[in-house]
Amino acid sequence: MTFSNRTPGDLSLNPIAGAIERLKGQSILDLTESNPTRCGFDYPSDLLSELSSPAVLRYEPFPFGHPRACRAVADYLKTKGHAVDPDRIVLTASTSEAYSFLFKLLGGPGDGFLIPTPGYPLLDHLLQMEGLEMLPYPLRTTEGWPVDLEKTRQAAGTGCRGLVVVNPHNPTGTFLSRKDQEALGDLCEKNQWAYISDEVFADYAYPGRVHNPWVPAQVLSFRMGGLSKSLGLPQLKLSWILLDGPSALLEECRDRLELIADTYLSVNTPVQLALEGLFRFAPLFQKQLMDRVLENRRLLEEGLNLNEVRLWPAQGGWYALVEITKKGLRDDQVVLELIEKHRVLVQPGAFYDFSEGSFLVLSLLPKTQDFREGVSRMADYFKGLTQKR
Numbered sequence: 001m002t003f004s005n006r007t008p009g010d011l012s013l014n015p016i017a018g019a020i021e022r023l024k025g026q027s028i029l030d031l032t033e034s035n036p037t038r039c040g041f042d043y044p045s046d047l048l049s050e051l052s053s054p055a056v057l058r059y060e061p062f063p064f065g066h067p068r069a070c071r072a073v074a075d076y077l078k079t080k081g082h083a084v085d086p087d088r089i090v091l092t093a094s095t096s097e098a099y100s101f102l103f104k105l106l107g108g109p110g111d112g113f114l115i116p117t118p119g120y121p122l123l124d125h126l127l128q129m130e131g132l133e134m135l136p137y138p139l140r141t142t143e144g145w146p147v148d149l150e151k152t153r154q155a156a157g158t159g160c161r162g163l164v165v166v167n168p169h170n171p172t173g174t175f176l177s178r179k180d181q182e183a184l185g186d187l188c189e190k191n192q193w194a195y196i197s198d199e200v201f202a203d204y205a206y207p208g209r210v211h212n213p214w215v216p217a218q219v220l221s222f223r224m225g226g227l228s229k230s231l232g233l234p235q236l237k238l239s240w241i242l243l244d245g246p247s248a249l250l251e252e253c254r255d256r257l258e259l260i261a262d263t264y265l266s267v268n269t270p271v272q273l274a275l276e277g278l279f280r281f282a283p284l285f286q287k288q289l290m291d292r293v294l295e296n297r298r299l300l301e302e303g304l305n306l307n308e309v310r311l312w313p314a315q316g317g318w319y320a321l322v323e324i325t326k327k328g329l330r331d332d333q334v335v336l337e338l339i340e341k342h343r344v345l346v347q348p349g350a351f352y353d354f355s356e357g358s359f360l361v362l363s364l365l366p367k368t369q370d371f372r373e374g375v376s377r378m379a380d381y382f383k384g385l386t387q388k389r
């Protein structure tokens with residue numbers, strides 16, 4: 001029996017997962033928790049009532065999503081100041097699925113997509129599962145994480161079919177500058193690559209920042225968002241893709257994407273019919289989440305004001321980047337020691353493929369009392385290192 005190479009050859013636990021497994025049953029403060037439904041946010045008790053409306057018993061398949069649901073997404077985006085035509089919206093069960101539809105649409109086995117690096121380690125799996133190549137393009141390790149354009153051009157090779165931007169980026173929490181957006185857009189136009197913009201964290205710009213969506217005009221572009229982040233409801237399984245591009249290309253794109261979406265018809269009817277009502281929860285959820293993120297960031301700033309580490313500035317999103325500035329300390333070693341000696345879990349930058357420096361990645365979603373305790377344990381660990389010398 002053999003398996004395809006769409007899943008990794010080696011499925012053994014990495015040393016961090018191994019350490020957690022060994023400590024099973026013991027309490028570990030998890031500062032990587034980013035499932036919003038486990039972070040103590042208030043969800044109204046009647047939030048899901050419309051999911052059981054009698055209308056849901058009727059199945060009317062629409063490849064791009066129920067027109068009522070597409071309109072609800074357009075209306076929601078209008079509240080954010082973005083005018084979107086409901087006919088240019090495609091619904092999917094998740095943003096991961098949206099990526100997989102776009103990869104199927106645009107690339108064949110052996111083709112590749114330019115992916116920002118460091119970045120969230122989901123894209124490499126999604127690409128591998130489609131038989132596609134990841135073409136990492138570097139963000140420079142300096143404030144704002146600007147794109148290294150020269151290296152991006154070099155990374156493309158011959159089989160490149162599209163370029164992905166994540167805006168704001170995970171895990172750096174930075175928005176792409178307009179200059180970088182336009183330069184990447186030019187590259188796409190010159191090479192006829194599609195432009196895929198992952199905007200799942202766009203609702204979470206920090207005070208003083210705004211998300212200004214932008215796409216190049218002369219190529220197909222796809223902007224993505226979804227309920228898992230906008231409403232903190234990953235279990236409802238609904239995301240969207242906004243299509244744009246020159247009209248002839250767009251028409252063919254819609255026809256081909258329709259065939260893909262029609263093959264799966266994966267978005268459930270209850271969530272689509274309830275969507276308009278669900279979006280009313282957006283201001284309440286997003287306020288709770290922003291308050292949490294800003295308070296936890298403040299705790300990090302205060303608690304890790306140490307020589308051994310530096311909190312990187314960020315402009316949005318759910319994550320924080322802490323650089324280990326003390327020489328000779330590797331991120332994976334620090335993460336293991338934090339688990340084993342202090343029972344606190346953070347992620348090593350290695351999971352995100354940082355090309356230089358030593359970084360820790362923390363979720364800013366955990367309940368504030370847990371976060372405070374976790375930061376205090378981290379501070380004890382770093383202070384202990386200095387005292388040992």
Ligand SMILES: Cc1ncc(COP(=O)(O)O)c(C=O)c1O
Nearest residue numbers: 094095096120170200226228239
């Ligand atoms: C940048 C980014 N894009 C996409 C996703 C996947 O989103 P979804 O839950 O809608 O599949 C995540 C998940 O955390 C993410 O961080």
